[in-house]
Amino acid sequence: MPTVDATYTVTGTDLNGCENTAVTSVTVNALPSIMATTNNTLLCTGETATLSVMGANTYTWSTTENTSDIVVSPTVQTTYTVDGTDANGCSNTTTITQDVSLCTGVATLSNNDALNSLSKSKQWFIYN
Numbered sequence: 001m002p003t004v005d006a007t008y009t010v011t012g013t014d015l016n017g018c019e020n021t022a023v024t025s026v027t028v029n030a031l032p033s034i035m036a037t038t039n040n041t042l043l044c045t046g047e048t049a050t051l052s053v054m055g056a057n058t059y060t061w062s063t064t065e066n067t068s069d070i071v072v073s074p075t076v077q078t079t080y081t082v083d084g085t086d087a088n089g090c091s092n093t094t095t096i097t098q099d100v101s102l103c104t105g106v107a108t109l110s111n112n113d114a115l116n117s118l119s120k121s122k123q124w125f126i127y128n
Helices: 112-121
Strands: 006-013 019-026 035-038 042-044 049-054 058-061 069-072 078-085 091-101
Touching (some): 049 078, 049 091, 069 078
Antiparallel strands (some): 006 019, 035 049
């Protein structure tokens, strides 16, 4: 299998000495350069992220979805695979890992008085 464009020639001779030649060219297309990204590199458990891919015409994710953007909500770090196919029928694969944290120890302030008091001092501290 050629790795660059090539032209092949074959000549055949029959029992009567008659010759004929055939020429064919093979074009080698580059593989599509597939790049996947996430809109949120670190999720807390229960949050969602949109994974996006570019570089080809059609896509198939390991989730079986066939679109350039998918929404995921993993509960643990998960690696997703996506295959992309370009207009020439050439395909390539990439992976993207979505990180997930339990996000324990994050304080939620719900008392307006506490918020007003903190905002006056302009000092915010969050301790885990």
